[in-house]
Amino acid sequence: MDFTGKRILVTGSSRGIGRAVADEFLSSGGRVAINGRTPESTHEGICALGDAAALCTAPGDVGTLAGCRAVVEAAVEGLGGLDILINSAGVGDYAPFAETTEAMWDAAIDVNLKGTFFCSQLALDDLRAARGNIVNIASDAGLIGEAGLSAYCASKGGVVNLTRALAIELAPDVRVNCVCPGYVDTDMVRRDGIEQADDPVAHEQALIDYAPLKRIAHPAEIAKAIAYLASDDAIFVTGAALPIDGGTTAGRG
Ligand SMILES: NC(=O)c1ccc[n+]([C@@H]2O[C@H](COP(=O)([O-])OP(=O)(O)OC[C@H]3O[C@@H](n4cnc5c(N)ncnc54)[C@H](O)[C@@H]3O)[C@@H](O)[C@H]2O)c1
Known part of the structure; x- marks a missing residue:
């Protein structure tokens, strides 16, 4: 896949899946805005990725509207526009339903769902101008239920159906897809x-x-699928929720 000249914001790219995605785009010619919740974690991500000339810094907490605005504005300014948005920032706490606190609920919904919603909204004008696309990182827990993850499941189920709603509303200008990784x-x-x-x-x-x-799974395996959905190879794909879960959501044995 060739992302030469593409301008890409990856939220939550200071480590984990987001960093693997940033690495995949970098090695295919893309320029990437790196985001962590703090300037320090963002800096760590940039140092780990190495290719500073093709990177810009976009720190901020995507769990708040003000944070989303700061992240998207820094990315657009640093890259000179935006072709692709990858919403990867996320949090997940294991807790039985009866012991899930308001703080756990708020964290899951604010970072995973609200952050995806408002980063997409704030990036929309630039993505439209570029006829670009969005890939959201949902989860297998957005397709099926999992004990001990009720708030997380609620947030990721929301991301899956938000993806479909935006695919309809933003077509034909902007494609919107999501991946649903297992562990x-x-x-x-x-x-x-x-x-x-x-x-x-x-x-x-x-x-x-x-x-x-x-x-x-290895993070790089998720990154490959995200890059496919973001690439022109997927030019007729929108509203898809692609499981990358080793078969977890395929059915029961
Ligand atoms: N690891 C898994 O098994 C798995 C499975 C399915 C889906 N996911 C999803 O993949 C995404 C990435 O997860 P990961 O496994 O790489 O997690 P991770 O904990 O390794 O990394 C999370 C990233 O999100 C960033 N982040 C967290 N809160 C943030 C905030 N408020 N503002 C900005 N950035 C924030 C962190 O700085 C970090 O870069 C998440 O959305 C997660 O829900 C992960």
């Missing part, structure tokens, strides 16, 4: 999940067994 080996899953479990080995095995293909 991916990032800080969200390993540092904040497996390593916090009472029995990390058993917890990791449970995540491996969750997918029929019997493993946890």
Whole structure:
């Protein structure tokens, strides 16, 4: 895939899936605005990616409207416009439904759903001018329910159907798609999940067994699918929710 000259904002690209996506675009000729919640985390992402000439910095908290505005404005200014928006910033807390607090609910909805909504709205004029596109990072938890993740499931289900609504409303100017990854080996899953479990080995095995293909995905595998949806190879694809989950949402054995 060739992204030469394309101007791309990837929210949540200081690490994890977002950083892998930024890396994929960079290696295909794109110029990328890097976002983390703070200037420090954004700087870490830029240092890890290396190619400073093709990068610009767009720090900010996408869980607030003001933060979304700061992020999109910095990206548009740094890149001179916008062809592609990847909404990857996200948070996820495991908690039984009965123990889910207002703060956990607000974090999931604000960052995952509201951030996706308002970054897309604020980027719209530039994306329209470029006849560009949006790829949202939803989750398999946006397609099926998962115990212990009720707020996260609600937010990601929202992202899936927001994707469809925008695909209809913004056509034919701007394509809008999402990917629905299963478990991916990032800080969200390993540092904040497996390593916090009472029995990390058993917890990791449970995540491996969750997918029929019997493993946890690598961030680069998700990045490849996102790049496809953002590329001209997917020029007739809009409103799609693409599972990249090793078969988890395909059915029961
Ligand atoms: N890892 C998985 O198994 C998995 C599975 C399905 C979907 N996802 C989704 O993929 C996306 C990326 O997750 P990840 O696994 O790379 O997580 P991660 O924790 O490794 O990285 C999250 C990224 O989002 C950024 N971020 C968090 N809150 C933010 C905020 N308020 N404002 C701006 N940036 C913020 C962080 O700085 C970081 O760059 C998320 O939307 C997540 O829900 C992850």
